[in-house]
Amino acid sequence: MSINKINVDLAERQYDIFVGGGVLSSAAEKILPLLKRKRIAIIADENAYKFHGDSLISSLESHGVETKIIITKSGEATKSFSSFEHVVEVLLEFGIERSDIIIAFGGGVVGDLTGFVAGVINRGVDFVQIPTTLLSQVDSSVGGKTAINARAGKNLVGIFWQPKLVLADTNVLDTLDKRDIMAGFAEIFKIGLILYPQFFDYVEENAIKILGENGPERQYAIEKSIAAKAKVVAEDEREAGVRALLNLGHTFGHAIEAAVEYDETIWRHGEAVACGIAMAARYSKRIGALAPEKCDRIEKFIRDCGYQYKLSPRTGCGDYADEMPQPVRHDTAGISIFNPQAMLKVMSHDKKNSGGKINLVLLKDIGNAYIHKNADVADLLEFLKEECS
Ligand SMILES: NC(=O)c1ccc[n+]([C@@H]2O[C@H](COP(=O)([O-])OP(=O)(O)OC[C@H]3O[C@@H](n4cnc5c(N)ncnc54)[C@H](O)[C@@H]3O)[C@@H](O)[C@H]2O)c1
Numbered sequence: 001m002s003i004n005k006i007n008v009d010l011a012e013r014q015y016d017i018f019v020g021g022g023v024l025s026s027a028a029e030k031i032l033p034l035l036k037r038k039r040i041a042i043i044a045d046e047n048a049y050k051f052h053g054d055s056l057i058s059s060l061e062s063h064g065v066e067t068k069i070i071i072t073k074s075g076e077a078t079k080s081f082s083s084f085e086h087v088v089e090v091l092l093e094f095g096i097e098r099s100d101i102i103i104a105f106g107g108g109v110v111g112d113l114t115g116f117v118a119g120v121i122n123r124g125v126d127f128v129q130i131p132t133t134l135l136s137q138v139d140s141s142v143g144g145k146t147a148i149n150a151r152a153g154k155n156l157v158g159i160f161w162q163p164k165l166v167l168a169d170t171n172v173l174d175t176l177d178k179r180d181i182m183a184g185f186a187e188i189f190k191i192g193l194i195l196y197p198q199f200f201d202y203v204e205e206n207a208i209k210i211l212g213e214n215g216p217e218r219q220y221a222i223e224k225s226i227a228a229k230a231k232v233v234a235e236d237e238r239e240a241g242v243r244a245l246l247n248l249g250h251t252f253g254h255a256i257e258a259a260v261e262y263d264e265t266i267w268r269h270g271e272a273v274a275c276g277i278a279m280a281a282r283y284s285k286r287i288g289a290l291a292p293e294k295c296d297r298i299e300k301f302i303r304d305c306g307y308q309y310k311l312s313p314r315t316g317c318g319d320y321a322d323e324m325p326q327p328v329r330h331d332t333a334g335i336s337i338f339n340p341q342a343m344l345k346v347m348s349h350d351k352k353n354s355g356g357k358i359n360l361v362l363l364k365d366i367g368n369a370y371i372h373k374n375a376d377v378a379d380l381l382e383f384l385k386e387e388c389s
């Protein structure tokens with residue numbers, strides 16, 4: 001499959017994203033021009049490294065680049081103060097200098113941690129994102145948001161720090177768990193719902209192929225999502241306006257994730273976002289912003305893909321098509337793990353809010369999202385009670 005280049009147009013901080021099958025084997029050619037000396041540190045997710053590390057390392061070493069590899073454990077716990085400290089100390093011992101480059105090799109966890117480390121070590125060194133999950137290719141590796149988690153919540157400690165280059169090799173997705181494909185797909189169809197109705201039509205029509213195989217449909221969906229995010233980021237790097245729309249489904253989604261203490265074995269971020277988008281559609285319908293038939297279409301799509309689209313333990317996943325991947329069920333013996341008051345509390349702490357008011361990204365139509373400021377808290381609580389019952 002072809003390799004395409006997408007630019008993130010941020011003036012002096014602009015960078016290219018190379019996307020396609022086989023990008024990794026030519027990583028060195030793309031990275032070499034950024035190096036002042038032939039030494040590079042790689043922060044690598046253990047699974048990404050196990051399956052695809054050889055390809056990256058041999059590409060670099062065949063060009064005489066000395067590599068220092070720091071392997072991190074799979075999972076959200078890696079976005080912690082303690083792994084931040086560990087990585088920083090190892091890099092300093094390695095003798096990292098301001099003009100060196102750090103590579104993030106893995107999913108969103110490694111990308112977020114590495115970006116943050118790169119942004120603050122020696123007051124900032126350049127870094128390259130090599131995203132190896134669907135979610136990180138279409139979303140987290142683009143746009144420069146970096147963070148680690150604090151006790152009070154996820155992603156609360158971080159900076160905006162743009163990479164110098166992103167290499168998204170779609171072949172590495174072959175080794176990814178089905179649930180991680182599903183999780184990434186949520187951020188793909190989200191883009192269609194926010195801004196591009198025709199793209200939503202496309203993913204709706206081609207969902208089975210995009211989810212099921214590394215073919216041209218998946219490649220197109222990835223490229224389109226990256227290009228859309230790149231455009232939004234170029235317009236609004238610091239999320240003062242349009243970039244906030246990318247949080248569709250995330251305020252509800254974070255409340256879901258918080259309910260299971262961000263345990264990604266129970267709810268992956270993307271699975272929570274998919275359910276959060278269904279909730280945002282239902283809430284948009286409730287307040288009269290979205291036509292009922294549009295809401296039904298979104299809900300049906302999310303259900304048919306095999307996501308849990310409602311919180312109620314009795315609904316679970318719907319009648320998905322036979323060809324779709326098996327649904328991920330989160331119902332625990334019919335007992336709801338969700339508490340409306342607790343969810344509302346999480347939602348009121350969202351980073352998008354200001355002055356204690358809850359702001360939500362809602363839908364007017366498929367392909368037309370908007371910020372609903374200062375939501376009616378009593379009505380939202382009523383809605384959450386209905387959703388949880
Ligand atoms: N910075 C942003 O803009 C942004 C946006 C969205 C999400 N995020 C963050 O991204 C994180 C989630 O990212 P994620 O979904 O990529 O999760 P992840 O990094 O935890 O990766 C998911 C799983 O896939 C494994 N893995 C990675 N590459 C693999 C490969 N090629 N083959 C097989 N297994 C592989 C990992 O070991 C892990 O078990 C969250 O922390 C979230 O907050 C950040």
Ligand SMILES: [Zn+2]
Nearest residue numbers: 187250269273
């Ligand atoms: Zn997300």
